[in-house]
Amino acid sequence: MQMAGDTRENIVIVGGGICGLATALALHRKGIRSLVLERSECLRATGAAIILHANGWRALDQLGVASYLRHTAIPILSGQFNSLNNNKLQELPVGKDELRCVKRTDLINILADNLPHNTVRFGSDVVSIELDPITSSTVLQLQDGTSLNAEVVIGCDGVNSTISHMIGVTTKNIFNVCVVRGFTNYPDGHDFGSEFKLTKKDDVQVGLMPMTTNRVYWFITQKYVSQDHKISKSQKLIGDLAVASVKDFPGSIKEMVENCSLESLHFSEYLRYQAPWDILRKSFRVGTVTVAGDAFHAMAPFIAQGGAASLEDAVVLARCLARKTTLAGIPSGRGSSKMMVEEALDEYLKERKPRVLRLSLQSYLFAKMHDISSKFIKFICIVLMMILFSDSHGHTRYDCGSL
Ligand SMILES: Cc1cc2nc3c(=O)[nH]c(=O)nc-3n(C[C@H](O)[C@H](O)[C@H](O)COP(=O)(O)OP(=O)(O)OC[C@H]3O[C@@H](n4cnc5c(N)ncnc54)[C@H](O)[C@@H]3O)c2cc1C
Structure with a gap:
């Protein structure tokens, strides 16, 4: 041979x-x-955004790209957990160290932009x-x-x-869980401040984290059902699933999901x-x-x-x-x-x-x-x-x- x-x-x-x-x-x-x-034929960043804790930022500092990403990503200072089943509102500890959420494409692009020409062969x-x-x-x-x-x-x-x-x-x-992720743009600014919010009803959990003053990353976690298989192929179907999943959630969450950026949506059907x-x-x-x-x-x-x-x-x-x-x-x-x-x-x-x-x-x-x-x-x-x-x-x- x-x-x-x-x-x-x-x-x-x-x-x-x-x-x-x-x-x-x-x-x-x-x-x-x-x-x-x-x-792939080009840089590819699946999953809208990425939450990065202090350990990730330390690594990005070493790579020399953290300050560029920090420029837009706002620090998350507090967290709140809301159970809609028993109307319980609790503080959600986010730790004292740096926590921010960045657009995946921003992270991928800045890493690639700092590489010598022709390092990546698509x-x-x-x-x-x-x-x-x-x-x-x-x-x-x-x-x-x-x-x-x-x-x-x-x-x-x-x-x-x-x-x-x-x-x-x-x-x-495979964990028996699926996740829809996306972000929503708020041209006039959002009202979520710098707080990470987790809201739960029955088996559905919605997390939201402000990325900038005009953009919020969110994810919906729920039980995986096998007919979900075809959903990942269509942004429209992912959007429909997300909207249906939060139908019993507060207005600000429903609005956020309904007004999401369709191209940012990503569906992880198995983990x-x-x-x-x-x-x-x-x-x-x-x-x-x-x-x-x-x-x-x-x-x-x-x-x-x-x-x-x-x-x-x-x-x-x-x-x-x-x-x-x-x-x-x-x-x-x-x-x-x-x-x-x-x-x-x-x-x-x-x-x-x-x-x-x-x-x-x-x-x-x-x-x-x-x-x-x-x-x-x-x-x-x-x-x-x-x-x-x-x-x-x-x-x-x-x-x-x-x-
Ligand atoms: C729902 C969900 C939410 C998450 N949220 C977070 C978060 O908030 N914070 C966090 O830190 N992590 C998060 N993660 C984890 C994070 O996304 C991954 O750990 C990270 O993307 C791994 O990067 P990677 O480069 O190893 O793999 P990938 O990002 O999967 O990249 C692999 C690359 O290899 C290429 N490739 C694959 N096979 C071949 C081949 N045979 N030949 C050539 N190229 C190939 C692919 O096209 C792809 O570009 C999340 C994961 C999921 C599923």
Whole structure:
């Protein structure tokens, strides 16, 4: 079998989402070139907006793009929980540290804008990856029939990652929950101030978070029903579902959903996750191939950490690679340079695994507490949460360190 690729690259990042672009930027800041292969034909940002806690902002500071994003995203200072079932209004602690919500396209664009020209190659769908037994480099096969040799491969290709699959890791199915997300523009300003609001009625929960003085991000979480399958294909159907879901909610919420920006809508019909016990026991590296972002630690979105953890991955991975390799880039060739890269990837995984294990466990228990019908398992989840995560905002104070 002919294994050699058509071209040769030092570092290839598969996937140009938040993690892939952040990793390329972190490497670039350390003077290391990489190539990002993205299957879409252009930059793609699914899911309207992203909530970022202090740990995410620290990583963005290291990447040198935080101040641009802070410019528009207003800080969230307080939270309120409203249960419509028993008319109970409670304060919702948001922690004392930085919390803001940014438009996903703004985040993706600023990461990409800071990369050298031609770092991202669009329309490059990686379909398989194999180790070349002769050169011991990795050969990536693309959908268009071309192939590429890489000394280092970083899989940032999301929850259904081809690269994770190759290194023996797969995400698990599905929490029984679906989420509609979108934002609403208020040309004359909104009245939500700088408060995060969570409103619940029966199984439906609506969260809203001001992004700017004129824009509010919102999400609706509810039980997944199988006929929802066709909804994700149509913005109109997603909008109809969102409006129907909030029909018994207060006027300001109904208005917000009815007046949303149709193109911002996104429907997540199932939520995949990397089981915490897999994070603990799997190695996440084969040779010089590893993973980052959702390909490493897909987690339920209930503690809003998947994206922030991806940014942390980027900083740590670039730091570890730079520490072990020359500033001019990974030296091509075999032997000692390959060993150095493997050591760097092991250092990255050693640092990241305890962190993402805790995040993944916290979001898993949180999801199970709300998802599971068994009262006994729910009780166990609550007890574990109280023991392990008594400081519910502790994870947002994490500092991934300097680049
Ligand atoms: C409902 C919901 C709400 C969320 N809210 C938050 C939040 O508020 N805060 C937060 O921090 N996180 C949140 N997250 C998590 C966050 O969105 C993810 O953790 C983050 O987007 C992961 O980034 P990524 O780059 O790893 O993956 P992705 O964003 O999925 O990017 C993967 C990229 O790889 C490309 N790709 C895939 N396969 C291939 C291939 N074979 N070849 C080439 N390219 C490929 C894709 O086209 C895509 O561009 C939420 C998630 C969900 C589902």
